[in-house]
Amino acid sequence: MNRARVFPALLAFVLIAQACAQAPSTSTPSGAAKTLDRVTLASPTDFPSLDPSYRTSVAVAHALINIYDTLVTFDKDLKLAPGLATSWKSVDPTVWEFTLRTGVTFSDGEAFNAGSVKAWFTRLQEIRDKALGASSIQLIPSVTDVTAVNDTTVRFTTSQADPTLPGRLATYFTSITPAGPFKAGDTKALMAAPVGTGPYMVKENVAGDHLTLVPNPKYWGTAPAAREIVYRIIKDAAARAAALRSSQADVAFDLPIAELAGIGGDKNLTVLAKPEATRVYWFLLASAAEGPLASKQVRQALNYAVDRKTIIDKLLAGHAQETSSLVSRQAFGYCDVPAYTYDVAKAKQLLAEGGFPNGFTLDVSYSPGNTTAEEQVVQAVGSYLADVGIKLNYLQKDLLPRIADLSAKKTKGLFYLGQTSPLPDADYIFGEFQPTGIAGWTQPLTGQSQTLYLQERKELNLETRAKLACDIQKLQRDEAPVLYLWQLDLINGANTAKLTWDMSSDGIFRASRVTPK
Amino acid sequence: MYARYVLSRLVHAVIAVAAITVVLFFLLRLTGDPTLLIVGPEANPEEIARVRTAMGFDRPLPEQFLSYVGHVAGGDFGRSLRYNQSAFSLVLERILPTVELAAAALLIASVIAIPLGVIAAIKRGTVIDRIAILASLLGQTMPVYWLGLLLIFAFAVGLRVLPPGGNSEPASLILPAVTLAAFLAAQITRLMRSAMLETLGQEYLRTARSKGLTEAAVIRRHALRNAAPPVLTIIALQLGQLIGGAVVTETVFAWPGLGQLLLQAILGRDFPLVQAAVFVVAVSVVAMNLLVDLIYPYVDPRMRVS
Numbered sequence: 001m002n003r004a005r006v007f008p009a010l011l012a013f014v015l016i017a018q019a020c021a022q023a024p025s026t027s028t029p030s031g032a033a034k035t036l037d038r039v040t041l042a043s044p045t046d047f048p049s050l051d052p053s054y055r056t057s058v059a060v061a062h063a064l065i066n067i068y069d070t071l072v073t074f075d076k077d078l079k080l081a082p083g084l085a086t087s088w089k090s091v092d093p094t095v096w097e098f099t100l101r102t103g104v105t106f107s108d109g110e111a112f113n114a115g116s117v118k119a120w121f122t123r124l125q126e127i128r129d130k131a132l133g134a135s136s137i138q139l140i141p142s143v144t145d146v147t148a149v150n151d152t153t154v155r156f157t158t159s160q161a162d163p164t165l166p167g168r169l170a171t172y173f174t175s176i177t178p179a180g181p182f183k184a185g186d187t188k189a190l191m192a193a194p195v196g197t198g199p200y201m202v203k204e205n206v207a208g209d210h211l212t213l214v215p216n217p218k219y220w221g222t223a224p225a226a227r228e229i230v231y232r233i234i235k236d237a238a239a240r241a242a243a244l245r246s247s248q249a250d251v252a253f254d255l256p257i258a259e260l261a262g263i264g265g266d267k268n269l270t271v272l273a274k275p276e277a278t279r280v281y282w283f284l285l286a287s288a289a290e291g292p293l294a295s296k297q298v299r300q301a302l303n304y305a306v307d308r309k310t311i312i313d314k315l316l317a318g319h320a321q322e323t324s325s326l327v328s329r330q331a332f333g334y335c336d337v338p339a340y341t342y343d344v345a346k347a348k349q350l351l352a353e354g355g356f357p358n359g360f361t362l363d364v365s366y367s368p369g370n371t372t373a374e375e376q377v378v379q380a381v382g383s384y385l386a387d388v389g390i391k392l393n394y395l396q397k398d399l400l401p402r403i404a405d406l407s408a409k410k411t412k413g414l415f416y417l418g419q420t421s422p423l424p425d426a427d428y429i430f431g432e433f434q435p436t437g438i439a440g441w442t443q444p445l446t447g448q449s450q451t452l453y454l455q456e457r458k459e460l461n462l463e464t465r466a467k468l469a470c471d472i473q474k475l476q477r478d479e480a481p482v483l484y485l486w487q488l489d490l491i492n493g494a495n496t497a498k499l500t501w502d503m504s505s506d507g508i509f510r511a512s513r514v515t516p517k
Numbered sequence: 518m519y520a521r522y523v524l525s526r527l528v529h530a531v532i533a534v535a536a537i538t539v540v541l542f543f544l545l546r547l548t549g550d551p552t553l554l555i556v557g558p559e560a561n562p563e564e565i566a567r568v569r570t571a572m573g574f575d576r577p578l579p580e581q582f583l584s585y586v587g588h589v590a591g592g593d594f595g596r597s598l599r600y601n602q603s604a605f606s607l608v609l610e611r612i613l614p615t616v617e618l619a620a621a622a623l624l625i626a627s628v629i630a631i632p633l634g635v636i637a638a639i640k641r642g643t644v645i646d647r648i649a650i651l652a653s654l655l656g657q658t659m660p661v662y663w664l665g666l667l668l669i670f671a672f673a674v675g676l677r678v679l680p681p682g683g684n685s686e687p688a689s690l691i692l693p694a695v696t697l698a699a700f701l702a703a704q705i706t707r708l709m710r711s712a713m714l715e716t717l718g719q720e721y722l723r724t725a726r727s728k729g730l731t732e733a734a735v736i737r738r739h740a741l742r743n744a745a746p747p748v749l750t751i752i753a754l755q756l757g758q759l760i761g762g763a764v765v766t767e768t769v770f771a772w773p774g775l776g777q778l779l780l781q782a783i784l785g786r787d788f789p790l791v792q793a794a795v796f797v798v799a800v801s802v803v804a805m806n807l808l809v810d811l812i813y814p815y816v817d818p819r820m821r822v823s
Contacts, residue, residue: 048600055560131571134556134564191601207600207607208781209683209773232683234771238666242681243771246673398784404553407562436561
């Protein structure tokens, strides 16, 4: 071939391939609702396991939620709504009764009934008791037994009154799995071949590359609009933004702030940002039992020393809301406690009262790149603390090894953390401040706060429980067990010329909330 | 004679792979206990302890080592802690895209760099030579991550003529291969140029010219052939290294290769997967070294004598 023709030929090939790839992707069969042929999602994480009974990363929920159903679910405003259970009630302080939906089958044809719920719970116990992995039973720690009353009624018995149980049964890791796939003895059968009652089922899961879902023909609810959902694994945030901007992805999760201007400038794309209801950011004070952080005045001084507003405006482009509460604003029991203001003089005064007028040095442990602008945020906080005489030693490590160090009590000083709470309820966060929770490893609730928590966790009256939760937050605001920071926005992007995604504030991608434009 | 040489290289190769496999076991254990990474950040200390015992990570290191050697000797690297699939199968799934990317990058780099290096040496001190030096300097100093994103924004976001990543279509290979080729081409150009410069100053080229050979024939038959061995060595070694080392390029372009898998496995302390992946990479590097050793005598007749 003439060399001069090679390049044009190659270019033509590429353009034709591109044109084919960009063929129209919405269609309207006559007489049917408008559908989307394919929705491609740029996802930062892959899906090594699709069995919800093993707790893995929160990111897996983006897929789980579309394959499985929970007994209870969250509506767009994170209020409880019927899922596989149509109603529920407390029939005794320690017994919750759920009435199940009829006519539901798993995607492999197995019928869903009260026996399925009982078998699912038995399996969670088995995973825990045989140490097969991290059992999702930890999300429902109070449940001691599940009884099938009849085909459509199931009862959960708890060790003590548990007002949060319906909410806990709405979290994605409590999705109901069938009993059939485990009959051959493979306890991990669902990891690679998931079977659920949800709107989709897995067509293909190529580790580290993509996951493809197609509609579950046996789904009990309204058929979803997208005929195929492809999760493309793109770990690099800038590359995810590029995939969205080049129309290779219709939705991109977890976009970096630096890319938002480029996306906002494209009329076909929309930045979807809203406060993340299931995560609050703070620095755990990991050595509070000894040294300077044992002093309440010093802990309060840390909180007065940081100008959160400036950090939010300058580093986070306004995509955060400062807070001095342990609980997210959207969670049940949130209480609007007075925020710590930026007050250097007060911080210095408190340091002097705490016995450290000349400051001191602390370690700070963090994982650059793990959360939005983590490196810059930690450095900025460090510079504010330096202004009041507190110097930081910066220690970088990946998140999970850091948590391992924290668990082994090797961490001293500040520990940067976006504390997740799959259940948007104050009770869940207070549970993290128990000796078995990550914050409780170093800072368990004590005194009056703990007394109130023990009342709150078994209070069935919503109003009384909310008041108890509020009282705990007020006490903890004063106690300053953490250096309070903020709630960050979830920042996703979508091709809104093609589809509409009604994103809820937990940020989880529910395909049923995607509709064609 | 050649058979003994081949046998000796093979023995060295086997020892190298075995040594890497053993050293890797202990190095990995120095990184800490993977239990927490298996059970996740929400697990409580009791749960962590239970899983640690079940996985055998609380057993004495010599005991774990003997068990590891026994399994590896039988070709069993175990199941990935993260994916719960055979670690070796996962690695084999990823090796093909990686080889594909590495081969494409090496092809692009060689096609550009070998002629450029030769011309730069022949035209030493001219504008062409300076351009070649500048281009190779740029290629070696430009961060791969930055170049990758630049190409994505130019050709995928701006012109929209190429996909920004993945490997769902043949055109997906172009951008990552070009990105990876940039660094390689720079290295090969510099090496080719210096090897040619050294050769061009040799007496035997003057003899060749005095025999009446054309300059093109002198370059092709005598200079290039003598300058080739070091370049060939680098190309072969790079191919071996690329199999495990194109992590940044694979990440930027979401290329589902071995480098990305290995990185994730290391970060997640997925011991079986790291062991299987490093074994494959080690075998690749050693195999490429071996190949170079074996073909050297054919490329350079002087090697046959030694």
